[in-house]
Amino acid sequence: MNGAAIRAEQRGKTVAVFHPGLQHSHQLAWGLYERGMLQTFWSGVPVQCADDKAPAYMPAQWRKKIRGTAVPQALRRHPVWWQMLLRARLLARTAPTRHDYTHRVFHWFDWWVAQQVRALKPAAVVGYENSAWHTFKAAREVGATCILDAPSLHHEDAKRLIDVPSNGYIDEINRRKDEEVQLADLVITCSDMARESYLRAGVxxxxxxxxxxxxxxxxxxARRPDTARPVQFIFAGTLSSRKSIDLILDAFARLNADGHCADLTLVGGSEEPQWLTLARQVPHVRCLAGVPQKELYALFADADCLLLPSRFDAFGMVVVEAMATGTPAIVSTMTGAREVITRFPDSGWVIEPTEEAIYRSMREKVADRRSIRDASQSALAASRYFTWRAYRERVADLIAETLE
Incomplete structure (x- = not known):
């Protein structure tokens, strides 16, 4: 191997991954580590290997929610101050204030990481949407490739679909997002629907x-055996207008208007107190706060059908998580995970994000429970394709191809 090839190989093995929170960044970093390409992984939310000890400062209920990884501790950093800064948003009294504060924290994280990039001099950096502007500018200074992981839709599409609560900081957020895309050599989206939103914006x-x-x-x-109980619907995610929680509750109330034929479990926090108040007024609705990952899978396994008819959702990870337990999903045409059902047509149902469409689809499942049982088998088949291992291989292949 000549000197140029050796230097290229060495540079290809130094990719730095930075995220102010977590999302799926630990899986991307894990994929790079398995390929021998990871230099370092920093996130504002900690992960751990099987033999790691949970941080002593962390409350017990938080420790149960820590995600696992094979990336060794020597290659990871999870500074405690970013976790505390993110948690402090709960002190804000209004949704616009919480929104703007959260994104300011992301921007502070971006600035802090940029200072480190100049010292690390990686061959490439993976930054996440709205926390990579300073990072990418620093990466350019040291000749690094810039890779943007963009889990959401392009902000122009998002603005058309739903109002974002903000006290005016949204303009700065979107400006930075545009700069990140401009600086990026590669933009990775989590669905074709999200990719198309970037193409519509001229990228x-x-x-x-x-x-x-x-x-x-x-x-x-393990999946619970089918019984004669009412049909069990489940929703998992933030109770918000974007996730169509208002439409779900209205449709579910209609469904049970003539008698108890179904139950609904809502898992997750609420964007606004009004959604929890409304949910508690609807009979046969159970509300649970955020639960550890294994407990969420157990809830999916105990359900008959997942509801995710979002007004927009770039992917919707709960869809493949539910399918892993054999639970099919009702998703909207504006949910990126509809592509799972497109590839495995019998694994769920794709509908318009309207109250009428949600009601009709739920009513059909109540009237024909065999359709749920049949879809359950297809959902399991789909889940074998959409595994985290498969994702890690695909994303590592893409990044390796980009570095070549």
Whole structure:
């Protein structure tokens, strides 16, 4: 191997991954580590290997929610101050204030990381949407490739679909997002739907690629046998207008108007107190706060059908998580995970994000429970394709190809 080839190989093995929170960044970093390409992984939310000890400062209820990884501790940093700064948003009294504060924290993280990039001098950096502007500018200074992982839709599409609560900081957020895309050599979206939103905004199609996310069933979680109980629907995610929680509750109330034929479990926090108040007024609705990952899978395994008819959702990881337990999903045409059902047509149902469409689809499942049982088998087949291992391989292939 000549000197140039050796230097190219060495540079290809130094990719730095930075995220102010977590999302699926630990899986991307894990994929790079398995390929021998990871230099370092920093996130504002900690992950751990099987033999790691949970941080002593962390409350017990938080420790149960820590995600696992194979990336060794020597290659990871999870500074405690970013976790505390993100948690402090709960002190804000209004949704616009919480929104703007959260994104300011992301911007502070971006500035802090940029200072480190100049010292690390990686061959490439992977930054996340709205926290990579300073990072990418620093990366350019040291000759690094800039890779933007963009889990949401382009902000122009998002603005058309739903109002974002903000006290005016949204303009700065969107300006930075545009700069990040401009600086990026590669933009990775989590669905073709999200990719198309970037193309509509005029981004060069050659640098926008989609890699669908995945899920894996934890050990010890098994599907509950079918019984004669009412049909069990489940929703998991933030109770918000974007997730169509208002439409779900209205449709579910209609469904049970003539008698108890179904139950609904809502898992997750609420964007506004009004959604919890409304949910508690609807009979046969159970509300649960955020739960550890294994407990969420157990809830999916106990359900008959997942509801995710979002007004927009760039992917919707809960869809493949539910499918891993054999639970099919009702998703909207504006949910990126509809592509899972497109590839495995019998694994769920795609509808318009309207109250009438949600009601009709739920009513059909109540009237024909065999359709749920049949879809359950197809959902399991789909989940074997959309695993985290498969995602790690696909995303590592894409990044290796980009570095070449």
């Amino acid at each position: 060069d199609e050659r640098k926008v690629r989609s890699v669908l996310l995945g899920a894996e069933l934890p050990a010890g979680v």
